Amino acid sequence: MEIVEKDFKMTLCHGLFWDLELLSEVKAKSGELKQEFKDAGYGLSVDTCIKKIIHNRMSKKQETYSLESFLSEYKNNLQQIKELVK
Numbered sequence: 001m002e003i004v005e006k007d008f009k010m011t012l013c014h015g016l017f018w019d020l021e022l023l024s025e026v027k028a029k030s031g032e033l034k035q036e037f038k039d040a041g042y043g044l045s046v047d048t049c050i051k052k053i054i055h056n057r058m059s060k061k062q063e064t065y066s067l068e069s070f071l072s073e074y075k076n077n078l079q080q081i082k083e084l085v086k
Helices: 046-061 067-085
Strands: 002-005 008-014 017-027 033-044
Touching: 008 033, 008 046, 017 046, 033 046, 046 067
Parallel strands: none
Antiparallel strands: 002 008, 008 017, 017 033
């Protein structure tokens, strides 16, 4: 089984554990930048996958956060993911 969204793929590997791939920007041999899925972890719980997805999304937005803005942005991303479940 696979769960696929625009910026990640989760593949069920065994039991309740997942392999995670995150969309990353890589430099092709030609020198141009392209988007491709890169391994981000093997045998992860759903909670760990969600944390890694949120951190990846946040790091693409900006590099520096205050603690307050980090927690606020993290909660917003978590809420968006929870909305998918409803």
